[in-house]
Amino acid sequence: MQGELIKIISDTHFVKANDQVFECKCRGKFRNQKITPLVGDRVLFSKEDKWITEILPRKNELSRPPVANIDQGFLITSVKQPDFSLNLLDKLIVLMELSKVKPILCITKMDLLEEEEQKQIKKILAYYKKIGYPVYFNYEYAKLKRLFKGKTSVFTGQTGAGKSTLLNRLAPLLSLKTGEISLALGRGKHTTRHVELIELFGGKVLDTPGFSALDFHAYTKEDIKSSFVEFGNYTCKYHDCMHLKEDHCAVKEALSKGEILPSRYENYQKLVEEVESVR
Numbered sequence: 001m002q003g004e005l006i007k008i009i010s011d012t013h014f015v016k017a018n019d020q021v022f023e024c025k026c027r028g029k030f031r032n033q034k035i036t037p038l039v040g041d042r043v044l045f046s047k048e049d050k051w052i053t054e055i056l057p058r059k060n061e062l063s064r065p066p067v068a069n070i071d072q073g074f075l076i077t078s079v080k081q082p083d084f085s086l087n088l089l090d091k092l093i094v095l096m097e098l099s100k101v102k103p104i105l106c107i108t109k110m111d112l113l114e115e116e117e118q119k120q121i122k123k124i125l126a127y128y129k130k131i132g133y134p135v136y137f138n139y140e141y142a143k144l145k146r147l148f149k150g151k152t153s154v155f156t157g158q159t160g161a162g163k164s165t166l167l168n169r170l171a172p173l174l175s176l177k178t179g180e181i182s183l184a185l186g187r188g189k190h191t192t193r194h195v196e197l198i199e200l201f202g203g204k205v206l207d208t209p210g211f212s213a214l215d216f217h218a219y220t221k222e223d224i225k226s227s228f229v230e231f232g233n234y235t236c237k238y239h240d241c242m243h244l245k246e247d248h249c250a251v252k253e254a255l256s257k258g259e260i261l262p263s264r265y266e267n268y269q270k271l272v273e274e275v276e277s278v279r
C-alpha cells in the first residue's frame with residue numbers, strides 16, 4: 001500500500017493511507033542506503049506486517065525541521081512589531097527557491113501602520129507580485145483557506161510575526177496544537193518534540209515553523225543568483241555575469257532605470273558576500 005508518513009516517534013512510523021493511520025516499522029536497508037525516512041515521505045508499506053518497504057522519490061527535503069515533499073511556504077511577514085524586514089523576506093524567499101518550496105507572502109499587522117506607511121508597503125508588495133510571488137494579507141481568511149487544498153504547507157517567519165495567531169484564526173481547532181508548539185519552542189526547554197503533518201482545508205500543514213535556520217553555507221553564489229528570479233529576465237553581455245562588477249550588465253542597468261527594487265539588489269549583494277565569505 002502507499003501512504004504518507006505523518007509522524008515519527010522513535011521507531012514508530014505513523015503512515016496515513018485511506019484515512020487510516022498505520023503504525024509501521026522501517027527496514028534496516030534504508031539505513032544502508034543512507035536514506036532516513038522523513039515526515040512527509042510517500043512510502044510503500046505492507047498492511048499485514050506493518051513494514052515500510054520503500055521510500056518513494058522526494059520532491060524536496062528540508063533539514064530544520066527534517067521533512068520531505070513540502071509544496072509551499074507561507075512566509076508570515078509583519079510590517080511592524082517586529083519591523084518590516086526586506087532582508088529577512090528576501091533571505092527566506094531564496095531559501096524556499098533553493099528548496100523548491102513555493103513562497104507565498106502573507107503580510108501581518110497592517111493595522112499598526114498609518115495610511116501613508118501602508119501605501120509605501122503596498123508599493124513594495126506590488127513589486128513582489130510582479131515578479132511572480134503571491135501576496136496576501138493575514139485578514140484575507142477566505143482567500144488564504146483556499147490555498148491549502150491538495151498541498152503540503154509550512155509556515156515560517158520571525159517570532160512575533162503572527163504565525164500562531166493566523167493559524168488559530170484559520171483553524172480554531174488547531175489552537176491546542178499551536179499552543180503546544182509555543183510551549184515546546186520556549187527558550188530553555190529541551191522538549192524532544194516530533195514534527196507532525198496536520199490535515200487542514202483539504203491539504204496538510206506542518207505543525208512546526210520551517211526554515212528555522214537561515215543557513216546558506218551549502219549554497220554557491222550561482223545558487224543565490226538563480227534565486228533572484230527577476231534577474232533571469234535580463235540578458236547581460238557575459239552569460240555568467242554575476243551582476244556585480246561586470247560591465248554591460250543588464251541587471252544593473254535595470255536597477256538604475258528603477259525596474260529592479262533597490263533592496264532586492266542590495267540583499268542579493270549581501271547574500272553573495274555571505275556565501276563567498278564561508279568558502
Ligand SMILES: Nc1nc2c(ncn2[C@@H]2O[C@H](COP(=O)(O)OP(=O)(O)O)[C@@H](O)[C@H]2O)c(=O)[nH]1
Nearest residue numbers: 108109110111158159160161162163164165166
Ligand atoms: N495588531 C496586530 N497584532 C497582531 C496581528 N497578528 C498577530 N498579532 C499579535 O502579535 C503577537 C505575536 O503573534 P503570534 O501569533 O504569537 O506570533 P508568532 O510568534 O509568529 O506565532 C500577538 O500578541 C498577536 O496578538 C495583526 O495582524 N495585527
Ligand SMILES: [Mg+2]
Nearest residue numbers: 163164165182
Ligand atoms: Mg507562534
Ligand SMILES: [Zn+2]
Nearest residue numbers: 236241243249
Ligand atoms: Zn549582469
